[in-house]
Amino acid sequence: MAEPFRCMQCELPEERCACQKYCNWCMSEHDVRLCFDGLFYCLDCREAGDLSVQNRVT
Numbered sequence: 142m143a144e145p146f147r148c149m150q151c152e153l154p155e156e157r158c159a160c161q162k163y164c165n166w167c168m169s170e171h172d173v174r175l176c177f178d179g180l181f182y183c184l185d186c187r188e189a190g191d192l193s194v195q196n197r198v199t
């Protein structure tokens with residue numbers, strides 16, 4: 142498994158991050174996930190930008 146992505150603000154993995162989460166592109170709070178660059182993106186922007194998250198929630 143790859144190294145976990147870390148939040149750019151608090152440097153903690155997504156599961157422990159307590160930062161206010163919102164999309165770095167559109168500021169939406171809808172289904173926001175931490176991405177490879179340490180920033181959070183909403184579902185729409187992740188799909189639009191082809192961004193991958195740590196683990197998919199099914």
Ligand SMILES: [Zn+2]
Pocket residue numbers: 148149150151152153158159160
């Ligand atoms: Zn954080």
Ligand SMILES: [Zn+2]
Pocket residue numbers: 164165166167168169182183184185186187
């Ligand atoms: Zn967005």
